[in-house]
Amino acid sequence: MTPRIDALQYANWSEKIFRQMRAGSVDAVHVTITYHENFRETVLNIEAWNRWFEQFPDLIFQGFDARDIDLAHQTGRTAIFFGAQNPSCIEDDIGLVEVLHRLGLRFMQLTYNNQSLLASGCYEAMDTGLTRMGRAVVHEMNRVGLVVDMSHSGERSTLDAIAHSSRPIAITHANPSSWHPALRNKSDRVLRALAESGGMLGFSVYPHHLRGGGECTVAEFCEMVARTADLMGTGQIGIGTDLCQDQPDSVVDWMRAGRWTKSRDYGEGSSDNPGFPPMPEWFRDNRDFGQIADGLRAVGFSAEDVGAVMGGNWARFFADGFGAASSLRREAAQ
Amino acid sequence: MTPRIDALQYANWSEKIFRQMRAGSVDAVHVTITYHENFRETVLNIEAWNRWFEQFPDLIFQGFDARDIDLAHQTGRTAIFFGAQNPSCIEDDIGLVEVLHRLGLRFMQLTYNNQSLLASGCYEAMDTGLTRMGRAVVHEMNRVGLVVDMSHSGERSTLDAIAHSSRPIAITHANPSSWHPALRNKSDRVLRALAESGGMLGFSVYPHHLRGGGECTVAEFCEMVARTADLMGTGQIGIGTDLCQDQPDSVVDWMRAGRWTKSRDYGEGSSDNPGFPPMPEWFRDNRDFGQIADGLRAVGFSAEDVGAVMGGNWARFFADGFGAASSLRREAAQ
Numbered sequence: 001m002t003p004r005i006d007a008l009q010y011a012n013w014s015e016k017i018f019r020q021m022r023a024g025s026v027d028a029v030h031v032t033i034t035y036h037e038n039f040r041e042t043v044l045n046i047e048a049w050n051r052w053f054e055q056f057p058d059l060i061f062q063g064f065d066a067r068d069i070d071l072a073h074q075t076g077r078t079a080i081f082f083g084a085q086n087p088s089c090i091e092d093d094i095g096l097v098e099v100l101h102r103l104g105l106r107f108m109q110l111t112y113n114n115q116s117l118l119a120s121g122c123y124e125a126m127d128t129g130l131t132r133m134g135r136a137v138v139h140e141m142n143r144v145g146l147v148v149d150m151s152h153s154g155e156r157s158t159l160d161a162i163a164h165s166s167r168p169i170a171i172t173h174a175n176p177s178s179w180h181p182a183l184r185n186k187s188d189r190v191l192r193a194l195a196e197s198g199g200m201l202g203f204s205v206y207p208h209h210l211r212g213g214g215e216c217t218v219a220e221f222c223e224m225v226a227r228t229a230d231l232m233g234t235g236q237i238g239i240g241t242d243l244c245q246d247q248p249d250s251v252v253d254w255m256r257a258g259r260w261t262k263s264r265d266y267g268e269g270s271s272d273n274p275g276f277p278p279m280p281e282w283f284r285d286n287r288d289f290g291q292i293a294d295g296l297r298a299v300g301f302s303a304e305d306v307g308a309v310m311g312g313n314w315a316r317f318f319a320d321g322f323g324a325a326s327s328l329r330r331e332a333a334q
Numbered sequence: 335m336t337p338r339i340d341a342l343q344y345a346n347w348s349e350k351i352f353r354q355m356r357a358g359s360v361d362a363v364h365v366t367i368t369y370h371e372n373f374r375e376t377v378l379n380i381e382a383w384n385r386w387f388e389q390f391p392d393l394i395f396q397g398f399d400a401r402d403i404d405l406a407h408q409t410g411r412t413a414i415f416f417g418a419q420n421p422s423c424i425e426d427d428i429g430l431v432e433v434l435h436r437l438g439l440r441f442m443q444l445t446y447n448n449q450s451l452l453a454s455g456c457y458e459a460m461d462t463g464l465t466r467m468g469r470a471v472v473h474e475m476n477r478v479g480l481v482v483d484m485s486h487s488g489e490r491s492t493l494d495a496i497a498h499s500s501r502p503i504a505i506t507h508a509n510p511s512s513w514h515p516a517l518r519n520k521s522d523r524v525l526r527a528l529a530e531s532g533g534m535l536g537f538s539v540y541p542h543h544l545r546g547g548g549e550c551t552v553a554e555f556c557e558m559v560a561r562t563a564d565l566m567g568t569g570q571i572g573i574g575t576d577l578c579q580d581q582p583d584s585v586v587d588w589m590r591a592g593r594w595t596k597s598r599d600y601g602e603g604s605s606d607n608p609g610f611p612p613m614p615e616w617f618r619d620n621r622d623f624g625q626i627a628d629g630l631r632a633v634g635f636s637a638e639d640v641g642a643v644m645g646g647n648w649a650r651f652f653a654d655g656f657g658a659a660s661s662l663r664r665e666a667a668q
Contacts, residue, residue: 039374040373040374043373043430043433044427046433047429047430047432047433050429050432051429095378095381095385098381098384099377099381099437102436102438103433
C-alpha cells in the first residue's frame, strides 16, 4: 500500500473533519497541537486530543511511530501525529523535549515567525542562527527522535539547523520562494541543502503560500511541485497542506500575536486582509487529496512518484525520524 | 524465571543504589517520584529520572508494562516503574491521569495521610470515603491502567476504593495492624476485602510499620507474612519495603508536611524521634532481599511460594494492571 499523509493541519477539530479525513483516505496527519502555549497549556491541548481519541476511536487514534500509519491503513482510520509550531511548550527546560516526545510530540518548530530561545523566525530583521540553547535542543531532539521543523524560521537559522542537526530535518509546510516570493516560502539554497541532507519539504496549499493566492489552479500548484522535484528529487517532497479548516479569525490572531504583543500583527496577511484567506476551490478539506494526486499525474508524475509525493516519502521519513537515536544505533548494529 | 520485585522504594537515588539493586538481583522496583508536587513539579522529577536512565543504561531503564520485568531479568538490569504517593500531581484535572500514565505513572495513592481531593488519609479524624472527584478519578485510573494504591489512606476510603474500583487495587507498602497497631497498618477487614477483590499487599520493612521497630527480627517479620498468607492467600502478597535509603531528614519533613502546614508534623514519628528511623539490620538496602527470601523458607514457605511472594505475584499484578481497560477487553474478545 502507499499511504496518504498530510504533514501539517491545524483545523478546528470536529467529528465532521475526522470523517472527512476518512472520506479522503488520509492515513496520517501531522496536527499542530500548540503555538505559544507553555508546557502546562500544551498538556491541556493534549488532554483535549485524548478526549477526541476516546470519543472517536473508529475514526482516529494517536500515532507514535511509522507502524501506526500501516495500522491506520489496515483499520480504516487516521493516525494523528502531534507537532508544535513554536518551542514555547518546552519553556526554558531542555528536559521537556524528552517528556513531550514521550507524550507523542513528533515535530517541533524552532521558531514561529519571531525570535525564540532557539533560533530566529522568518519575520525578524536579524537572523541569529541557532542560539546556544538552540544547538543544545537540536542535539536533544536528535537523540529522542523529535523532528526539527523550520517552516516558520529565517534563512540563516534554517541553514544552521540543517547543518547542525545530525538527523534530517523537515519543512513541513511551505513552498519555494522562487515560485511565490512570500517570507514564509523557502529559497532554492535552503531547499537544496534540505534535500542534500535527507530532509523533507511539505507543499502548502495555504493561500498566502500560493502564487495567485486562492486563485492558484491545481495545475499551477502541481507544476510548481514538478519544478521543485527537479531541484530536490522526487524522494524528498510531500504534502503539508497547512489546512486551517473551520477556524474563527480569532485563532489566526492567536497564531500571529500570541502574548508577545499588545498590537495586532498581520503575519502573512495585511490590514485589508487580516483573517484566514479563502482556500483554493480544488482543496477545501481532507476530501480533496485526490484532486492533488490527479493533478500530479496530469503534469507528468508517474503513478509511483505520485504515491511517493502523496505519502510514501513522509512514511519513510516518519520511520527514520521518530525513534530514539540509540534504537537506530542498535538496529544498525544488528 | 521468578522475578524479584519491590513494590515501593523512595531512596536518595544514586549510582550506588542502582548497583545495589543489581547486586540484590532486583528485577523491578516501583519508585515514588512525587508526593506533594504539582503536575509541573512532578514532570521535573520525571526529567531527573530521564537523566538517570540516560546516565546508567546498563543498570536501570524505565518500565512501562510487565514485559519490562522480563527484559530487565534477561539483560541484567532493573526496570523502574513510577508511582505517586499523593494525587497532587493531577491537581484538579482528571485529564492528567491519562497524561501521567503515558509518562509511565503506574501507581497513584489517592491520599497521603491527609484528606485529598479524592479521599481521606489515615491520619484524618473523619474519613469521607471516596469523594465525587475520587470516584471519577478511580474510574479513569481503571480505564487507562493506573493502579489505585491506598497505602496511606483511611479505613473507610480504602474499603470504598476496593468496592468502587472495577480493577484490583494495591496497598503497596503496609503491614497488618493486628500484628503492629500503627495507623498506617491495615485491619484484617481491609486485608480480607483486598484479597477477595484480587488486590495485593506489599509488606513494608519501614521500622514504624514493624512490631518492635528496627529491632524486629527477620523471623518475626516472616512469621507475620505467614499469618497474613493465612488470611489473604499466598497469591495476593508481595514485598513493598518502603526503603528510604540515604535520605536526609529534610525529606521526611517534606513527605509529612509538604506545603499544607507551617507547623511540623511528625507523621509516624514523634517529637523525640522525628527523623528517618534506623532500618532493621537484616534489611539495610537492596542487597538484602535474599535475607527475606531465606527467612520465608525458614518459616515454612515452599520454594514456589517464596518466589510468588518475592516477585511472582507482583509480576502477575503488573501484567493485569498496567494496560488500558480496552486492550483487556480486546484480548478477552479474542
